[in-house]
Amino acid sequence: MFSDFSTAELMAIFAMQGFAGLILFAVFILMALGLAIIFGQMGVINMAHGEFMILGAYVTYLTSTLFSTHAPDLFGAYFFFAIVFAFFAAALLGALVEWSMIRFLYHRPLDTLLATWGLSLILQQAYRSIFGAREVGVVIPDWLMGSYQLTDMIEVPINGIFVMCLALAATVFVITLMYRSRWGMQVRAVVQNRQMAGAVGINSAKVDRMTFALGCGIAGVAGSAFTMIGSTGPSSGQLYIVDTFLVVVFGGAGSLLGTVASAFSISQSQSILEFFMGGSMAKVLTLLIVVMILMFRPQGLFSLKVRR
Amino acid sequence: MLKVADFSVAYGQSEIIKNMNFTLGRNEIVAIMGRNGMGKTTLMKSLMGVIPSKQGSIELDGKEVFHLKSHDRVKAGMGYVPQGRMIFSTMTVRENIETGLTTTNKRTVPSDLYDLFPVLLEMRSRRGGNLSGGQQQQLAIARALASDPKLLLLDEPTEGIQPSIISEMARTLKLIRDQRGLSIIVSEQVLKFALDIADRILVIEKGEIVHEELRSSVDEAKVASYLAV
Numbered sequence: 001m002f003s004d005f006s007t008a009e010l011m012a013i014f015a016m017q018g019f020a021g022l023i024l025f026a027v028f029i030l031m032a033l034g035l036a037i038i039f040g041q042m043g044v045i046n047m048a049h050g051e052f053m054i055l056g057a058y059v060t061y062l063t064s065t066l067f068s069t070h071a072p073d074l075f076g077a078y079f080f081f082a083i084v085f086a087f088f089a090a091a092l093l094g095a096l097v098e099w100s101m102i103r104f105l106y107h108r109p110l111d112t113l114l115a116t117w118g119l120s121l122i123l124q125q126a127y128r129s130i131f132g133a134r135e136v137g138v139v140i141p142d143w144l145m146g147s148y149q150l151t152d153m154i155e156v157p158i159n160g161i162f163v164m165c166l167a168l169a170a171t172v173f174v175i176t177l178m179y180r181s182r183w184g185m186q187v188r189a190v191v192q193n194r195q196m197a198g199a200v201g202i203n204s205a206k207v208d209r210m211t212f213a214l215g216c217g218i219a220g221v222a223g224s225a226f227t228m229i230g231s232t233g234p235s236s237g238q239l240y241i242v243d244t245f246l247v248v249v250f251g252g253a254g255s256l257l258g259t260v261a262s263a264f265s266i267s268q269s270q271s272i273l274e275f276f277m278g279g280s281m282a283k284v285l286t287l288l289i290v291v292m293i294l295m296f297r298p299q300g301l302f303s304l305k306v307r308r
Numbered sequence: 309m310l311k312v313a314d315f316s317v318a319y320g321q322s323e324i325i326k327n328m329n330f331t332l333g334r335n336e337i338v339a340i341m342g343r344n345g346m347g348k349t350t351l352m353k354s355l356m357g358v359i360p361s362k363q364g365s366i367e368l369d370g371k372e373v374f375h376l377k378s379h380d381r382v383k384a385g386m387g388y389v390p391q392g393r394m395i396f397s398t399m400t401v402r403e404n405i406e407t408g409l410t411t412t413n414k415r416t417v418p419s420d421l422y423d424l425f426p427v428l429l430e431m432r433s434r435r436g437g438n439l440s441g442g443q444q445q446q447l448a449i450a451r452a453l454a455s456d457p458k459l460l461l462l463d464e465p466t467e468g469i470q471p472s473i474i475s476e477m478a479r480t481l482k483l484i485r486d487q488r489g490l491s492i493i494v495s496e497q498v499l500k501f502a503l504d505i506a507d508r509i510l511v512i513e514k515g516e517i518v519h520e521e522l523r524s525s526v527d528e529a530k531v532a533s534y535l536a537v
Contacts, residue, residue, distance in 0.1 A: 188399055195378075197396075198379045199382065200408045201383060201408065
């Protein structure tokens with residue numbers, strides 16, 4: 001499949017697809033981070049995670065229209081506000097969902113799967129009723145438009161670089177929170193042994209709610225980033241949820257670095273293969289490789305070795 | 309300081325602890341002895357609130373804690389060292405102790421804990437799971453002490469630990485009691501350790517207290533006969 005291209009062309013293709021893959025990587029990682037900390041902490045597989053992402057995207061859309069009608073001068077900066085709003089909107093909804101639904105189902109992990117799937121359907125319909133079935137596009141401010149010319153053949157879109165930085169910042173933020181803060185320590189203690197965490201004085205119910213809210217909030221930020229690479233519709237989130245699960249499982253549940261590594265490898269292989277063999281075949285091949293690796297390493301890419 | 313009254317714990321229909329009544333004085337160490345399956349661990353877990361209890365009352369310093377969740381019991385002044393130690397194995401030694409600080413306002417590990425267990429200071433950056441059994445036991449005790457408890461519950465602390473360390477542990481526990489003025493309930497199968505440490509010995513059988521004796525007047529042969537299979 002490579003024979004139709006010259007070496008220079010191939011290099012350019014790899015570089016450009018690589019950069020395109022980095023944007024996918026950014027969305028994957030923001031989605032997977034949230035999913036991974038929720039799954040790691042509570043064993044809840046949040047099927048509605050994609051809808052939390054789309055909530056963030058809609059909030060970004062609302063913020064952009066709000067700014068363009070009421071504060072056109074500040075339009076260039078709306079995106080930063082949108083990220084913050086998206087985070088809090090998704091986090092609030094997440095906390096509400098945890099309080100009203102998930103906390104009753106902690107003893108029944110399979111039921112949370114069903115419940116969150118139902119929630120995802122409800123949310124999709126809610127978006128459809130509120131925002132309409134048509135996809136909405138967000139106007140990207142001028143400074144994020146265009147691309148940066150690296151060489152004659154390679155150009156890198158600026159919004160892609162921005163999304164990348166956003167994802168990196170979010171990752172660093174979450175990792176710092178988990179490994180440097182008191183709250184992160186409590187989360188890790190609850191993950192390891194819920195009963196014992198209670199018996200040393202950690203209020204695990206409170207930690208659960210915070211974790212769920214944070215995970216959903218990050219999905220909201222992912223939604224903000226998502227508006228730059230795709231258009232927002234009621235069911236856009238569903239397309240990403242399966243890939244995100246793949247990323248979490250492949251990386252090894254409970255390991256944030258593993259999540260980063262697996263998001264990177266999956267998004268890159270997907271993006272580069274896509275150019276040569278089309279989207280579906282690229283996905284098939286990626287999935288096959290991941291399944292093969294998981295057969296030999298069921299615990300995922302990264303896992304800690306200690307006495308249990 | 310601790311008053312347990314009409315206390316029952318049941319798993320479904322089978323009652324494991326039956327209408328138990330006992331008290332514990334300030335600064336007192338009580339050893340709860342009994343053979344396997346007589347309810348020692350169930351008693352400890354339910355006192356800590358890790359498993360639900362059926363009825364009764366647990367009064368700690370005049371405060372009823374029966375309906376509190378375990379993290380609130382820690383706040384009320386209970387510390388717990390479970391059977392099998394249950395340290396957080398992927399977290400470092402220092403972080404393990406810091407989890408015990410949750411209910412206090414402290415942020416860093418008080419140095420007197422490291423004075424009690426110097427080996428933990430040496431190992432503070434290692435993962436808890438990579439410590440030996442005896443070190444893990446010390447870590448579990450340090451973690452429980454970090455929350456400044458008035459009452460310490462120790463569930464079979466000698467399990468899987470070599471004899472020389474067992475007698476050292478008895479010394480350390482008495483030292484802790486004297487320094488901090490706390491009360492200790494320890495469940496135990498090893499008679500020698502119980503005699504080393506306890507002021508009073510309770511023997512339970514099938515969830516009921518069948519024998520109670522002060523250390524000073526204890527009839528070793530009698531207690532041993534309860535433990536014999």
